[in-house]
Amino acid sequence: MLDYTPKEYIQRSALTINPAKTCQPVGAMYAALGIHKCLPHSHGSQGCCAYHRKFLTRNFRDPVMASTSSFTEGAAVFGGGSNLKTAIKNVFSIYNPDIIAIHTTCLSETIGDDIPTYIMSSQIPEGKLVIHANTPSYQGSHVTGFSNMVRSMVKYLSVNSKTPNGKVNVIPGFVNPGDMREIKRLMKAMGAAFTMFPDTSNVLDAPMTGKFDMYPKGGTKVQDIIDAGNSLATLALGSFASSDGAFELDKKCKVPARVLKTPIGINATDEFLMAVSKLTGMAVPEDLEEERGQLVDIMVDCHYHYHGKKVAIFGDPDLCIALTDFAISLGMTPKYVLTGTPGESFENEIRDMFNAAGIDGKVKALGDLFTLHQWMKEEPVDLLMGGTHGKYIARAEDVPFVRIGFPILDRSVHSYLPIVGYKGAMRIIEMMSNALLDRQDRDAADEDLELIM
Amino acid sequence: MKHEIIKKKIDKVLEKYPAAVFKNRKEHVLVNDCSIPEPQTITANTRTIPGIITNRGCCYAGCKGVVLGPLRDAVIITHGPIGCGYYTWGTRRNKGKKKSDEKNFLNYCFSTDLQEGDIVFGGEKKLRQAVTEAVQIFQPKTIFICSTCPVGLIGDDINAVAAWAQNEYGIKVISFSCEGYKGVSQSGGHHIANNGLIRHIIGTGDAAVGKYAINILGEYNIGGDGWELERILKKIGYEIVSMMTGNGTVEELSNAHKAALNVVQCHRSINYIGEMMKTKYGQDWIKVNFIGVKSTIKSLRDIARYFDDPDLTARTEAVIAEELEDITPQLEHFRKICSGKTAALFVGGSRAHHYQHLLRDLGVETILAGYEFAHRDDYEGREVIPSIKEDGDSKNIESIEVQPDPENFRLVLSRERYEKLKDEIPLNYYGGMIKEMPDGSIVVDDLNHYETEEFLKILKPDIFCSGIKDKYIAHKAGIFSKQLHSYDYSGPYAGFKGAVVFARDIAMGLTTPSWKLAVPPWKTQPVLEGRVATC
Ligand code: SF4
Numbered sequence: 001m002l003d004y005t006p007k008e009y010i011q012r013s014a015l016t017i018n019p020a021k022t023c024q025p026v027g028a029m030y031a032a033l034g035i036h037k038c039l040p041h042s043h044g045s046q047g048c049c050a051y052h053r054k055f056l057t058r059n060f061r062d063p064v065m066a067s068t069s070s071f072t073e074g075a076a077v078f079g080g081g082s083n084l085k086t087a088i089k090n091v092f093s094i095y096n097p098d099i100i101a102i103h104t105t106c107l108s109e110t111i112g113d114d115i116p117t118y119i120m121s122s123q124i125p126e127g128k129l130v131i132h133a134n135t136p137s138y139q140g141s142h143v144t145g146f147s148n149m150v151r152s153m154v155k156y157l158s159v160n161s162k163t164p165n166g167k168v169n170v171i172p173g174f175v176n177p178g179d180m181r182e183i184k185r186l187m188k189a190m191g192a193a194f195t196m197f198p199d200t201s202n203v204l205d206a207p208m209t210g211k212f213d214m215y216p217k218g219g220t221k222v223q224d225i226i227d228a229g230n231s232l233a234t235l236a237l238g239s240f241a242s243s244d245g246a247f248e249l250d251k252k253c254k255v256p257a258r259v260l261k262t263p264i265g266i267n268a269t270d271e272f273l274m275a276v277s278k279l280t281g282m283a284v285p286e287d288l289e290e291e292r293g294q295l296v297d298i299m300v301d302c303h304y305h306y307h308g309k310k311v312a313i314f315g316d317p318d319l320c321i322a323l324t325d326f327a328i329s330l331g332m333t334p335k336y337v338l339t340g341t342p343g344e345s346f347e348n349e350i351r352d353m354f355n356a357a358g359i360d361g362k363v364k365a366l367g368d369l370f371t372l373h374q375w376m377k378e379e380p381v382d383l384l385m386g387g388t389h390g391k392y393i394a395r396a397e398d399v400p401f402v403r404i405g406f407p408i409l410d411r412s413v414h415s416y417l418p419i420v421g422y423k424g425a426m427r428i429i430e431m432m433s434n435a436l437l438d439r440q441d442r443d444a445a446d447e448d449l450e451l452i453m
Numbered sequence: 454m455k456h457e458i459i460k461k462k463i464d465k466v467l468e469k470y471p472a473a474v475f476k477n478r479k480e481h482v483l484v485n486d487c488s489i490p491e492p493q494t495i496t497a498n499t500r501t502i503p504g505i506i507t508n509r510g511c512c513y514a515g516c517k518g519v520v521l522g523p524l525r526d527a528v529i530i531t532h533g534p535i536g537c538g539y540y541t542w543g544t545r546r547n548k549g550k551k552k553s554d555e556k557n558f559l560n561y562c563f564s565t566d567l568q569e570g571d572i573v574f575g576g577e578k579k580l581r582q583a584v585t586e587a588v589q590i591f592q593p594k595t596i597f598i599c600s601t602c603p604v605g606l607i608g609d610d611i612n613a614v615a616a617w618a619q620n621e622y623g624i625k626v627i628s629f630s631c632e633g634y635k636g637v638s639q640s641g642g643h644h645i646a647n648n649g650l651i652r653h654i655i656g657t658g659d660a661a662v663g664k665y666a667i668n669i670l671g672e673y674n675i676g677g678d679g680w681e682l683e684r685i686l687k688k689i690g691y692e693i694v695s696m697m698t699g700n701g702t703v704e705e706l707s708n709a710h711k712a713a714l715n716v717v718q719c720h721r722s723i724n725y726i727g728e729m730m731k732t733k734y735g736q737d738w739i740k741v742n743f744i745g746v747k748s749t750i751k752s753l754r755d756i757a758r759y760f761d762d763p764d765l766t767a768r769t770e771a772v773i774a775e776e777l778e779d780i781t782p783q784l785e786h787f788r789k790i791c792s793g794k795t796a797a798l799f800v801g802g803s804r805a806h807h808y809q810h811l812l813r814d815l816g817v818e819t820i821l822a823g824y825e826f827a828h829r830d831d832y833e834g835r836e837v838i839p840s841i842k843e844d845g846d847s848k849n850i851e852s853i854e855v856q857p858d859p860e861n862f863r864l865v866l867s868r869e870r871y872e873k874l875k876d877e878i879p880l881n882y883y884g885g886m887i888k889e890m891p892d893g894s895i896v897v898d899d900l901n902h903y904e905t906e907e908f909l910k911i912l913k914p915d916i917f918c919s920g921i922k923d924k925y926i927a928h929k930a931g932i933f934s935k936q937l938h939s940y941d942y943s944g945p946y947a948g949f950k951g952a953v954v955f956a957r958d959i960a961m962g963l964t965t966p967s968w969k970l971a972v973p974p975w976k977t978q979p980v981l982e983g984r985v986a987t988c
């Protein structure tokens with residue numbers, strides 16, 4: 001397994017090996033699916049759309065609907081205007097969404113297709129909407145694509161109509177539908193009136209009913225995204241995926257933005273609830289305080305399962321940042337933290353955490369799994385955490401592996417259950433402890449196999 | 454009469470389309486009518502209409518993803534932004550196991566991850582550097598460069614980079630301009646990959662081979678299918694010079710011209726190589742189908758007829774008998790569960806045909822079948838090739854002319870024997886899918902989401918065999934869906950043992966108790982009795 005990855009670090013400037021990110025449109029498609037009755041549309045050749053749909057479908061095990069402009073060579077040379085106009089017409093008459101959310105691909109970006117002009121000259125039925133986001137994959141990553149699409153929702157839709165609605169907006173970031181459900185539960189428990197967008201719960205974790213519904217019940221209503229311009233404030237969870245949308249709302253509609261960590265782990269969840277509490281003027285309810293108490297109880301009781309263990313974390317920046325913080329709060333040593341998404345702020349934020357905790361760790365943005373693997377060869381860790389692709393390294397180095405983040409293609413149920421909030425934190429602890437203890441059991445001599453641990 | 458009723462139903466589905474779409478799509482759908490003496494025609498390999506939710510992928514997917522990807526000893530660098538390369542990393546289940554000292558790069562993904570500056574100023578420099586780094590780190594014998602959409606537009610000369618690197622590093626470096634927008638589907642990419650393999654690899658080796666040496670073409674070892682074929686064929690006594698391209702190597706492919714016969718499993722993706730090798734080296738190809746028990750037996754017998762050796766024929770029969778004895782009891786068990794069910798199939802470019810045989814072995818009738826990116830010959834048989842009009846999109850894919858290779862050209866069969874045999878076995882011929890489909894079944898080319906949803910509603914098949922994008926759509930509607938691209942991570946499904954695995958998986962999908970739980974019990978039983986206070 002990965003037999004040719006040498007231990008000696010080799011400087012590379014051009015070849016990415018085993019990437020830790022993918023391209024913008026897949027994130028934009030995911031975000032767009034979080035609008036109720038929205039059909040994401042991929043403006044480019046059909047291969048990109050096929051790959052993105054496949055990828056999301058494999059991660060969520062639910063239908064992922066999206067259309068494409070199906071470029072051929074002619075469109076690549078002369079521009080995709082007529083393809084897009086035909087597509088818009090056909091999508092509304094055949095698939096009848098309320099809104100089409102177009103994202104571009106490398107191809108249409110390289111040609112320089114002017115999407116707003118094309119939209120303007122398209123036939124859009126009364127009451128229907130078309131929005132777009134530019135998502136060139138030669139910038140950023142799938143997280144950038146998610147962020148760009150969220151910003152476009154605001155740009156196209158949100159309006160400050162001078163009728164304050166007393167709500168708080170929540171942008172949940174690139175998290176699973178199960179996490180979005182949990183964030184909503186926390187908001188309700190806090191008694192806060194809110195609009196969360198996008199919201200893929202009940203779209204990508206929809207129930208089996210015996211009937212296929214192209215537009216399931218979930219997704220943020222367009223009306224609510226419009227009305228987000230009248231909210232009191234916006235909480236952007238995860239700076240990489242959510243801050244651009246929040247700042248856009250501030251710029252366009254004067255809704256003040258506050259950027260927080262994705263509420264993964266105890267500190268980030270505390271911060272989130274306190275931010276909500278501050279906005280609503282209401283205390284954190286007893287129920288949630290009880291959950292928090294349970295979490296701390298677990299952390300105290302089981303600390304020896306993971307305290308002092310070295311962990312390597314990779315994945316999307318917002319997840320890595322929150323997870324690193326959580327690992328530190330558990331007494332673990334996040335030795336390596338790597339994201340494929342570019343961003344100096346990522347490295348700075350993690351380095352600050354390392355410094356504060358006195359950890360001698362390595363961090364890298366725009367990194368790849370080849371680098372992570374080399375680090376792990378140089379100095380091994382006790383646990384690896386990240387998406388499915390980590391399994392190759394886990395096997396090569398025989399390291400326990402916890403699947404967390406995006407994508408997870410080889411296990412199920414992860415998209416239904418949260419990793420955010422106190423409940424999510426318990427779940428993360430359970431996954432980590434189990435992985436570490438399973439390894440201890442596996443490696444134990446007969447006489448050392450413990451019944452109680 | 455029966456046909457009229459089905460046609461009416463189809464019309465009702467298609468009539469909902471806007472006029473232009475209706476006009477286009479109706480040419481891609483037909484009802485198989487065995488009572489008509491003249492062959493029915495279908496439109497295929499044309500553009501998908503923008504806005505249609507299609508299952509089709511792109512040229513790059515066909516070239517890098519399908520044909521080149523399985524070659525385990527080549528470092529394949531995707532030249533482009535990150536996504537395209539990332540999505541083809543380990544996702545196709547083309548298994549590969551290295552032999553002795555060669556290298557196996559199948560768990561690696563290589564990309565130039567082009568950034569904005571590269572798009573503006575050109576990515577050639579970065580590509581050169583990437584090749585250099587790949588050589589330094591991995592020391593491969595072969596590097597392939599596959600370009601993605603933007604590369605074609607920014608004008609990077611990947612051929613020049615390949616030529617430079619080949620010279621600089623003394624290894625094989627081959628470039629494939631398989632930008633996604635070329636052609637109308639994956640199909641163009643198959644052709645581009647076929648061209649490259651013929652031009653630069655096949656025929657460059659000089660290993661000695663034995664008497665019953667064959668190549669297996671169009672077998673990608675998904676779920677280990679290729680290994681099952683290898684097992685059976687070796688047991689009979691064949692030598693497999695190369696497998697194209699499942700679990701294959703550049704090394705093995707270089708000797709492919711030495712084999713006596715090309716055995717073609719997936720016609721669509723590799724027929725170009727079959728044809729070009731025939732012209733260049735005189736090798737015949739024979740269309741086989743190792744999916745299904747009866748069709749596996751027929752394929753084995755056909756290959757044996759080609760060699761016409763009494764020992765080989767006897768050995769073939771002995772192996773068939775042995776294998777049948779081995780699998781029959783298990784297969785029977787599953788057949789009882791599956792028998793009487795119906796299936797709809799929508800897969801790539803050969804499987805929608807191949808799997809009808811295996812389903813028939815299990816007593817399952819196919820009521821609808823279609824290909825994602827086939828050409829008319831895959832539906833109607835190669836006899837229609839001369840009458841297929843080339844359009845602009847197909848002209849954009851290069852067709853190369855090869856000449857007989859004076860050193861390596863040889864004919865295995867005498868002219869007389871060839872003439873006789875070609876009426877008995879599918880020699881250099883594929884008859885297509887339609888001829889083997891039941892009367893009244895529906896054939897749909899480039900089936901799209903809307904049609905899938907509607908046809909599933911009308912036809913209510915018990916099994917829908919398609920890909921991951923459709924799978925959960927069917928499941929939500931209560932229809933069991935089997936992925937025939939990835940086999941739902943199972944396999945092998947080919948050959949004898951594979952048939953049992955497939956039968957088991959289908960039986961499992963049909964009988965899993967969960968289907969019955971979709972409706973909660975309180976929807977069917979009265980429960981409104983209680984007096985407990987509600988909060
Ligand atoms: S061409 Fe660009 S958008 Fe399409 S899959 Fe590749 S990287 Fe993604």
Ligand code: SF4
Pocket residue numbers: 519673719720721722800801802803804938
């Ligand atoms: S069977 Fe279909 S999917 Fe598979 S390689 Fe052939 S054409 Fe492609």
